[in-house]
């Protein structure tokens with residue numbers, strides 16, 4: 001039923017589950033922000049970009065590493081971060097992944113390979129190299145994913161990191177989620193090349209330009225890069241084309257698009273499209289997917305309840321985790 | 328006669344011994360491997376030949392990538408020593424040092440930590456001008472989460488560097504280039520000197536002189552000069568700025584009731600300012616005179632010898648400051 005290098009139905013269902021889980025959480029984060037309940041203070045929506053990490057993480061295990069950015073909740077959820085702790089972190093609770101001390105921009109959960117989340121544009125890539133360097137030295141076949149936006153491909157850290165990764169053949173995959181805009185600056189006003197993937201050639205590594213919102217294509221691109229890294233052949237730059245549906249931050253009027261551009265992109269929303277595909281190809285029934293979605297709704301509800309019931313951190317936490325020695 | 332050793336050999340020996348003791352200790356920086364000369368002033372000579380170029384690797388000229396690689400590897404078990412050739416070049420790796428290395432422990436709620444040692448050399452006096460010899464320790468001391476160590480003798484350099492490498496937090500280890508070849512007592516092999524323990528180098532009763540690093544030489548000279556004039560100076564070598572051994576400082580100052588701080592970095596907003604504030608807050612009513620500071624003049628390090636000499640703290644300037652507290 002599958003040809004070599006093509007995702008099989010189980011894979012596509014898995015991608016759908018991850019993407020739908022991200023979507024459900026995103027919707028709930030939005031309404032929590034709007035209602036103010038839970039006291040979530042900041043939120044960067046990844047809506048529109050869910051397929052990219054969902055396809056990639058299908059090919060990873062908890063042993064593999066992820067370094068992502070402020071707009072990274074989709075990456076974290078796809079990578080399997082437990083939702084209870086994630087929500088508690090967003091709500092600033094002591095039961096959060098980081099005891100409420102990191103917050104949305106600094107979510108960390110080493111058990112699922114969520115090693116670092118950075119709020120600094122470009123900050124993910126140098127650290128990803130280090131994780132990959134350790135894997136290479138230890139001779140294991142772990143890979144590291146460095147996630148970042150199109151804007152980040154214009155910062156020095158991108159260029160330093162790709163060069164070093166290539167010189168050392170590090171098992172790292174640079175995943176540029178090109179949502180066509182950096183905060184409020186449109187792609188072409190800030191980036192000198194038509195395709196970021198073209199920059200890979202300057203560093204002697206493969207550059208893959210792919211429709212990140214197409215689960216089949218995205219999965220195939222990720223597989224090539226991950227296989228290459230696991231085989232010790234070195235890094236790959238993937239430019240995954242996507243769209244930012246909800247603005248930079250909640251409340252952003254997001255007025256930088258041409259007329260109809262965003263609406264058209266939202267009409268091509270990849271999650272309902274994948275849903276239809278699964279049903280049309282007989283990979284799942286409407287009932288199957290409804291069942292899955294109900295399960296996801298329940299997960300989100302449980303996670304929100306967990307966060308709501310959790311205590312806020314003690315003021316003494318200010319003095320903890322600054323240094324190895326406690327004050 | 329006790330064995331003598333210079334800083335270069337002592338620092339090299341500390342890295343050698345640390346690498347021999349723990350296979351997770353590794354070193355990365357520009358030109359550090361033997362094929363590239365074993366460091367621009369040979370501080371890392373022989374290490375790559377003995378431990379291999381996987382553990383001792385020459386890097387591209389990419390300070391941000393060097394620092395990120397060290398951080399990433401340290402998150403998963405390595406103990407990297409990242410060499411930043413000169414302290415002014417830490418400005419290029421500042422994001423990774425300040426936003427990541429120093430903060431990941433806190434922001435992750437203690438789930439991850441960054442056991443890296445950042446070795447860097449610097450120090451005015453050689454005519455390098457404004458971009459190659461700054462003392463920037465105050466910046467890093469001001470960043471919670473980063474330890475800052477400044478040795479003043481070869482033996483201390485050895486023992487403190489061992490402690491830095493074994494420490495579970497990021498440690499910035501500042502080496503003084505102009506005095507690299509100055510001889511001192513040889514260290515005791517394998518003997519780490521704990522961080523945060525100041526060294527009372529000389530007992531005295533009239534005034535406490537606090538210094539560290541290179542300026543300890545000028546401080547010693549000032550003490551000798553004053554001794555001939557009948558002034559008894561207690562000399563305290565901080566050894567580390569963070570952790571700061573405030574108890575030793577306060578104990579000394581509550582005995583002498585006068586304090587002078589001398590360092591090479593420019594005076595305003597420096598380590599001296601912090602110490603003066605701490606001493607004043609804790610011992611205000613016991614002080615016989617305002618705390619005095621001696622440091623570099625507030626300008627870029629100048630090139631012309633006459634200007635550079637006037638910029639730096641000299642024994643005479645330290646002596647004058649001490650006399651002010653006695654007036």
Ligand SMILES: Cc1ncc(C[n+]2csc(CCOP(=O)(O)OP(=O)(O)O)c2C)c(N)n1
Pocket residue numbers: 071119120121122148149150151152153179181182183244
């Ligand atoms: C070094 C740095 N500069 C500026 C910012 C402010 N900032 C946050 S997000 C952003 C835009 C980044 O765009 P992109 O890399 O395309 O990622 P996206 O947000 O679209 O996912 C900017 C400028 C920052 N966080 N870090």
